Amino acid sequence: MFIGDIVGAVGRNALKQMLPKLKLKHSPHFVVVNGENAAGGRGITAAIAKEFFELGVHGITMGNHTWDQKEIFDFIDEEERLIRPANFPKGTPGRGFTVIKGKENELVLINLQGRTFLPPLDCPFEKADEILHDLGKKYQYIIVDFHAEATSEKLAMGWYLDGRVSAVVGTHTHVQTHDERILPQGTAYISDVGMVGPRDGILGMERQSVIRKFRTQLPVRFVVDEGKWHFHAVVMEFDHNGLAKKIESIRIFEEDVLFD
Numbered sequence: 001m002f003i004g005d006i007v008g009a010v011g012r013n014a015l016k017q018m019l020p021k022l023k024l025k026h027s028p029h030f031v032v033v034n035g036e037n038a039a040g041g042r043g044i045t046a047a048i049a050k051e052f053f054e055l056g057v058h059g060i061t062m063g064n065h066t067w068d069q070k071e072i073f074d075f076i077d078e079e080e081r082l083i084r085p086a087n088f089p090k091g092t093p094g095r096g097f098t099v100i101k102g103k104e105n106e107l108v109l110i111n112l113q114g115r116t117f118l119p120p121l122d123c124p125f126e127k128a129d130e131i132l133h134d135l136g137k138k139y140q141y142i143i144v145d146f147h148a149e150a151t152s153e154k155l156a157m158g159w160y161l162d163g164r165v166s167a168v169v170g171t172h173t174h175v176q177t178h179d180e181r182i183l184p185q186g187t188a189y190i191s192d193v194g195m196v197g198p199r200d201g202i203l204g205m206e207r208q209s210v211i212r213k214f215r216t217q218l219p220v221r222f223v224v225d226e227g228k229w230h231f232h233a234v235v236m237e238f239d240h241n242g243l244a245k246k247i248e249s250i251r252i253f254e255e256d257v258l259f260d
């Protein structure tokens with residue numbers, strides 16, 4: 001199960017509420033979340049990462065907000081279950097992929113970031129080749145979180161890695177796309193998983209400040225919105241060769257779970 005960008009306290013509460021129910025329903029071997037917006041919309045702290053792991057999260061991916069909380073430098077080198085985009089410059093703290101050990105099998109988790117409307121990082125396609133080459137044939141289950149803005153760049157990555165990884169799932173836009181599918185060579189794909197957090201903000205942030213920013217072009221400080229949440233994720237199933245048998249998107253509104 002891959003859960004999209006968790007935004008602020010509202011998003012973290014949604015995860016706390018939904019994860020036990022979703023685990024009962026889907027019995028996932030692995031749960032991965034994108035955590036780049038978990039701390040007030042900006043980055044993640046050690047305490048929040050710990051809270052996620054205690055809830056049963058196996059791995060955390062990040063993105064362009066990786067460094068927003070300064071304390072991440074204190075734990076990113078030690079915490080093997082949290083990864084940041086692999087195509088950040090050489091020498092960057094932390095790691096871009098990791099192997100997560102489950103009860104029965106191992107999952108390779110890779111984080112990459114796009115370069116369209118985002119900073120000019122190393123080539124994510126070349127970086128993917130490099131990592132897959134280094135991993136060799138040892139692992140069947142490989143999931144790539146491609147943290148990118150443009151659907152074209154995400155689709156390009158999906159098709160580029162088709163048959164070479166189990167799944168390419170997009171994050172960063174916070175809006176779930178409706179294009180989940182299994183590509184011809186067996187890779188599960190979705191352009192964006194969507195977010196977990198305030199539903200009536202704009203991508204999770206308080207909407208009046210975002211509207212003001214667009215209208216005035218003045219510097220505006222965004223804060224995470226309050227109120228009701230929505231929750232977006234995908235559940236995937238793979239065969240023994242690590243190829244996809246299923247990808248199903250999940251979209252839940254807070255009011256839909258109030259009475260169960």
Ligand SMILES: [Fe+2]
Nearest residue numbers: 005036037172
């Ligand atoms: Fe995000």
Ligand SMILES: [Fe+2]
Nearest residue numbers: 063064065172
């Ligand atoms: Fe992002």
